[in-house]
Amino acid sequence: MVMFSLTPVLDVCTQQQEGKELTKEEKQRLRKEKKQQKKSKEKKDDKPSRDSEKEKKPASAASPAPQTPTQPPAQKAAPAPVPVPASETPSAADKPAKSKAELKAERRARQEAERASKGKKGDVGPQAAPGKPKAPPSELQPVVKRLPEHVQVDNPEVLKKLAKKLERQQVYGCAPNCCGCIPLRSDYGYKVSLFSHLHQYSRKAPLTQQLGIPSTVIHPAIVRLGLQYSQGIVAGSNARSVALLHAFKQVIRDYTTPPNEELSRDLVNRLKPYISFLNQCRPLSASMGNAIKYIKKEISNIPSQCKEEEAKRKLLNCIDCYINEKIVLAAKAIAKYSIEKISDGDVILVYGCSSLVNHILCEAFEKNRKFRVIVVDSRPRLEGREALRRLVQKGINCTYVLISAVSYILPEVSKVFLGAHALLANGYVMSRVGTSQIALVAKAFNVPVLVCCETYKFCERVQTDSFVSNELDDPDDLIVTRTGTTQLEHWQEVPSLGLLNLVYDVTPPDFVDLVITDLGMIPCTSVPVVLRVKNVDQ
């Protein structure tokens, strides 16, 4: 009954599609579902989507994730929840069941409103970036966002739903039970109770081992990228984002639109399983999340009369622009501002390996500033050695210490330069674990702390401690010690022993004196202002 009431809306759409055959009922159902998903996201309320899903189900009660074989095409293109960025939500968790009549009435009212607005605007097709609440920038966006599933590992229901979602996410046109599905990666080792809500994977068991060869589901460039992420070959916020964008360029080059499909819709659906896969290999970073949002928006904005070749060229161009603007040029701008802050005779302390901070120091050295650098490093990643190598190659005078010696070396230091993984909306800086410690000790010794961060890493999340949302790395990394002997080799056998290998931590804004971005030098508390300005621009 419900489907027929939607046909007027579908007709509107039909007129706007040129030369597409929409006689198949499956396609109709598809469009309708997508529209409903868009509507539901616009209402910023999860209930409608689930309600509509429930309505489609053949008289089944409030079962959240159905896989009824009678509707495989509909289900295949069901609003598969986007796992990334962090503010995206998975579908159908526990929801109270509403009565069918109430739901029908709600939906009808919404459809009327939709039809009215559609008649005026005439926009084409559903939006391909369902995660972004499209409120006009003058309104304050409501806060009801769903918890990302990667911080709900301790909830078995959520894990089950994730597994089912991964099964459903297959390449368009693939049979529902083909063997090339994305497997669910399992946790490894004993997890410290404070962090039982996070994943902990082992580096020795990468996800790619469970995929068949050749993988029909995932593009090989993405498989390679996933492996590089999980093994730590590509590490660092900028490097990961750039690698992701290059891999997506390859995907776009190899993409062909299937018949009766639109590039703008189909490509986005094609990208979803890739993103799930990469998320399983290593949780996505804030910068990657923003990049993916941008790509999806660009793809969905491709007009449908565009030919495939032209569209692909446009997309590749967009990605190149993004990389150039947000990463390369931003680095130049930040270097320009930072060099003003470096004076002759300075002793600069840096932590770990931040590509941006290394770039700044190299530029300053080329401009003949006289300074020396102290590189602070920490186990188990020992990224500082890479930074040390790069700086020494340039000819900069360097000293190397471990993080436990920071309070020893800090009286000599005049400035501290730190890189960031993301800047959160409440002014906290999320960065490699140990950064907050360095900022703390620097504050105690009254040494200024400067954080360098591009604006594309700004994130709308808020966080006050390092527990709620973090990443747990392979605990076996802690075992190897320098002298070759290990105490913890058999830590798994001892029941009350746990190893904790945190990757990120958050630095409170009172430890940070200045943030240098491509928009200028701002205090930590101005991050939400920048976010708002960016949203208005977009």
Place this chain on the structure above:
Amino acid sequence: MPGPDKETDLTERIEAFLFDLNRGGSGAGPLRGSAETARETTALLRRITAQARWSSAGDLMEIIRNEGRRMTAAQPSETTVGNMIRRVLKIIREEYARSRGSSEEADQQESLHKLLTSGGVSDENFRQPFAALKPNVIEAINELLTELEGTTDNIAMQALEHIHSNEVIMTIGRSRTVEAFLKDAARKRKFHVIVAECAPFCQGHEMATSLSKAGIETTVITDAAIFAVMSRVNKVIIGTQTVLANGGLRAVNGTHTLALAAKHHSTPLIVCAPMFKLSPQVRRLSFLSDFYRYCEILSKVNVHCPVFDYVPPELITLFISNIGGHAPSYIYRLMSELYHPEDHEL
């Protein structure tokens, strides 16, 4: 002849001890705990008292001072050696004074009075020979040895007064005193311990395995994560290498960061240190640079690897020693009871 044999035997032992101290410091020999060093030093001093040739207290003190200077020169960072020597010197002074007949309380008041009135030049020259001095001194040194043997247990006995159940306790590196402390509390209470591994020697790993074998829930974290997890920690309990005269600490690398993080989160910092670690030194500006271990040098890079950190007394909440708990501001007074002011410089 018994005399020279005894003397050569004595010098041999002293040389062997000095050699051990030297080796222990350079990392070639086995690392020994400070309790062991203290015990061996005291035993050696007892032997010197018994076997060396001396006639008056002054002679004995001269001998001990000379040997003491050699021992501290062999290993400057091992302060327990110097501490024990000063304790023994104080014992000798007391025994001498007792033999002379003056009471101890008068001595105390006299010393305060002396500080105010005279210039500090003592008219005691310790030249009077007393027959009973030798056995008295040896007996007193034996008492000292018994005290040394019981320090760890005394400290561990106080554990239940400070640890309640379901606590999260943080510690750093490896301290035998803290290990005993926590294991004693674990017999009656359930709590969770987080151990910072303290790179590059990673002694925290040993501590963690030992604690987990005793059934305590332990987690090993890297040094970089200390501030990140500090917000969930209820108490920080650490050991130390030396307690300085101002109440500060000379502790293993990374302790200052730990203390700052604890201060930021208002978490109490408890130091378990037996009395023989109390040293009359104050922080010299250069002493941190005196002691390095194993540094790998690339050709163009300076690498620093300090072994100890200085922790100022403002960051410390409580000292737990074998004679009870004290605030850092009380340490100077304890010191005056253990050592005589003239012995501060050996």
